[in-house]
Amino acid sequence: MERMLIGAGAGYSGDRIDAPIAVVRDLRTSGERAAIIFETLGERTLALAQLRRRENPGLGYEPNLRALLAPVLKDCVDSNITIIGNFGAANPPAAGDIIGKLAAEVGATLCIGIVSGDDMLGPEGLDVLRACCDNLPDPKSLVSANAYLGAEPIVEALDRGAQVVATGRVADPSLTLAPLIHAFGWSCRDWDRLGRGTMAGHLLECGAQVTGGYFADPGFKDVPSPESIGYPIASIDKDGQFVIGKARGGGLVDRRTVTEQLLYEVHDPAAYLTPDVIADISNASLVELGGDRVRVDGVTGHARPDTLKVTVCFDGGWLGEGEISYYGPNAVARARLAGEVVRRRSPPNIRMRCDVIGVLSVLADDQGAAWDAGVPGEPSEDVRLRVAFSAPDKATVERALAEVEALYCAGPAGGGGIRLALRPRIAATSCFVPRDAVKAKVEIVEARHA
Amino acid sequence: MHDLRLHALAHGRTGDKGNRLNISLIAYAPEIYPLLVQAVTEDVVAARFAHRKPTSVRRYELPKLYALNFVLDDVLDGGVTQALNLDSHGKTLSYHLLGMSIAVPDELMAFARVRRNDA
Structure with missing residues (x-):
């Protein structure tokens, strides 16, 4: 297998709810190995999810989870399209339950991977935070503290047969990188390939922001049919070389849309830090292939950081x-x-x-x-x-x-x-904590069609 | 020479992380990029955002993308979790940079997108 397609079904909690439908339709039509990612977790989104979970232990996952997956779950299972999302938010096991129920309703049998361990509010986690964070607020005011996990636990879930993976806090690009590592058998120290897969993930993780969303400036940067933008689909080969394209519908992919998103939330272009790798786009270049496709060349990577970032909300x-x-x-x-x-x-x-x-x-x-x-x-x-x-x-x-x-x-x-x-x-x-102070957990649950 | 707003020459997007803002400035045409490098310096951008009191302004050059990336520290009044600003992310601020005028030599005017708003 030479390449894989990865589409984005959501770029944030509150994104267009119908976006995944066109993405899944195009992934199915392609007949290629494929996955779809859902990025629905901002910094505060997770804290709000934690508050919902405190009120009701059965809640705390992405509120739109059902609405996002219901129209596409059966098609994804039938076509062997892997679904990976951080829609577990503050409660990945509860998200797993919802997905299991949904599978039963649509008549699908599937393996669900549940990735947790990012939550640092337990006694052990708090000890780590006390030791590592100078600016830790009064524990009574803490709402959430979550470490950014990387691709590894998602890869483990996929290796163990998961067809849908629900995570809590993981770095956004890791949602894309994980199925690539799983599919191509990349080493977790193959920094250049990891760097390229990570930047493909970076371009996908905000959904329409690379396909004409958040871009239109009438008369200067016009976007076709902005009310029905096709969300992005990246085609990535076994060396991590990739092309950004999009699902059918409106929007566009060209040098301008890709450059804006490539630099979005980037500081030093030579050092884009994730738990998996330090990606480097200082030498990146773009080639417009036509037909809403842009190839991204020249991305490299460097050894991953020794620490993991923890976001503490209070x-x-x-x-x-x-x-x-x-x-x-x-x-x-x-x-x-x-x-x-x-x-x-x-x-x-x-x-x-x-x-x-x-x-x-x-x-x-x-x-x-x-x-x-x-x-x-x-x-x-x-x-x-x-x-x-x-x-x-x-x-x-x-x-x-x-x-x-x-x-x-x-x-x-x-x-x-x-x-x-x-x-x-x-x-x-x-704050930043040592990598080995965070223990990711992977659970596999089988959901059987009754 | 003609005074033109950057909006006629380039486009961009902001991103925020905490109290730190990045703004990309991307030339529409590669021919414009050297002019941006020469005219839109760290000092010029610091002055443009002086009222937000940046503690540092860094510029990264990406010649293969015809783009500059600016990183401004401490300009978001604490950022999305603390600021009283309507736009606590600073998402609108890319257009504050694009609203800045620079002098454009005659020979580069062919690459400018001159509209009523920018002339």
């Missing part, structure tokens, strides 16, 4: 946001005055920020330097004041939000359309 207090619109003559001055009124009446110990949406908002800083300077921005007569607050306790933020509400009767003239939102916040920090 109680981050409360965030309140209030908005009110002003329109017409002197609208900006009235919006600014409203912000000042709220500031003067808010509790003194609160963090606060004002924006005038339509004039100056996302560009400005939390300290308010731009606000105080009365900074530039386009003149507008249709603006929206936004005030954001944060404090450790809910009552303080509620008190401040009440001052936005009171602008209706006591604020400047002509304010309308107040909206208020209050939500708890998850804070995050990270």
Whole structure:
């Protein structure tokens, strides 16, 4: 077997729910060895999943798991397309249960691999964190602490016959690298091949972001049928050389889309760190093959780091946001005055920020330097004041939000359309622990069609 | 010479990790890349984002991709878990870089995509 196809069915939790259907259809049609990955786990997504699990031990996996897999599970099993996802989130065994039930419903028999061991909140894990993290928050405020596992436990699950693998926290590119290692028998020290497989994974892991999603700029970067973008499918050979293409539908793959995604969330291009390898794209180049296919050349790799990253999430207090619109003559001055009124009446110990949406908002800083300077921005007569607050306790933020509400009767003239939102916040920090302090666990469960 | 916004010459995308932001700047045409290298230096980018008080700005050159990658430290008010900014990821900030004007020599104007917004 010379090459393998790997498609991406989701690039984040909350991605287009129908995206996997076209990907699986094209993988089936190809008749080639294939896998589909689902990346649904952001930093905070996992903390929120942990909170759901605390409320109900049967929850804590990706909420869209059923909706994502139901339309494609049977087709994948019938066509021998491996499914790998971090949709286990804070509870991979529960995700395994859901997949097992789904298999029974659609009449499929399959082996499910469950990868866990990333959770560091147990007594042993906490000991490791205490020893390794200078900035560890008060244990009472901890919500989650998860190490980034690499490809190895997923490879073990595949070697043991898993057709679907549900993981918790693993490095995103490892979802792609694992089936390649399994299929081609790569050594876990074959740094160049691992580097190439990792960058193929990097390009796949955000789904449509490499096929025309998050790209359109009308008149400059136009995207065909942006409402039905085909998600990416990479074709990777036994040496890790790869071509990025896409599933049928809208979108596009060219030098521009691939370059934007190749550098996305990359710092030093010579050192893209994962648990599996340090990938190097400092010498990478692209060749447009036509037909929405781009070959990525020149990727290499270096020996993997000795440590694993752990993301620690903890109680981050409360965030309140209030908005009110002003329109017409002197609208900006009235919006600014409203912000000042709220500031003067808010509790003194609160963090606060004002924006005038339509004039100056996302560009400005939390300290308010731009606000105080009365900074530039386009003149507008249709603006929206936004005030954001944060404090450790809910009552303080509620008190401040009440001052936005009171602008209706006591604020400047002509304010309308107040909206208020209050939500708890998850804070995050990270630290590094020795690789051997993290014990990945692999379990294989057989789901039989009754 | 013509003053043009980078948006007429290049495209880009931001990514965030904690309080660190990266912005790619990718020439539409390889002929434009040397101009970007010469005009869009670390100092110029630091000045463009001065109001966000970066503690460091690093630039990585990727000549085979006709691209520059900028890494700005401590510009996100603590990042997605702490900032009060509507866009706590800093996702909109690639267009702040693309909104910057540079001087473009006559012989490179053929590679510029001049629209009303950028001239």
